Amino acid sequence: ATVLPSPANVSGGLGYAVSLQVPILAMIDIYAAWLHRSSLDRPTVWLLLPMSFVGMLIGQYMDRHMSDGSARFLVGFILLGIL
Secondary structure (H helix, E strand, O other): OOOOOOOOOOOOOHHHHHHHHHHHHHHHHHHHHHHOHHHOOHHHHHHHHHHHHHHHHHHHHHHHHOOHHHHHHHHHHHHHHHO
């Protein structure tokens, strides 16, 4: 995975780092799907694609209504829940 730190001299903090990270990760996913297109399970992709857009909309909503500190806490809480 690609992880970019937020530059200290640029305003925006976490949002700036995410704005750099998302296009890179999207291109990696598209390239991986293209490489494995012969073995791609299309019904699964069509199931996951709408849910990814829902997740992006929820992320946009939360970005507008959360501070950087609460966003960091939420991400940490989710990652601990995965463990």
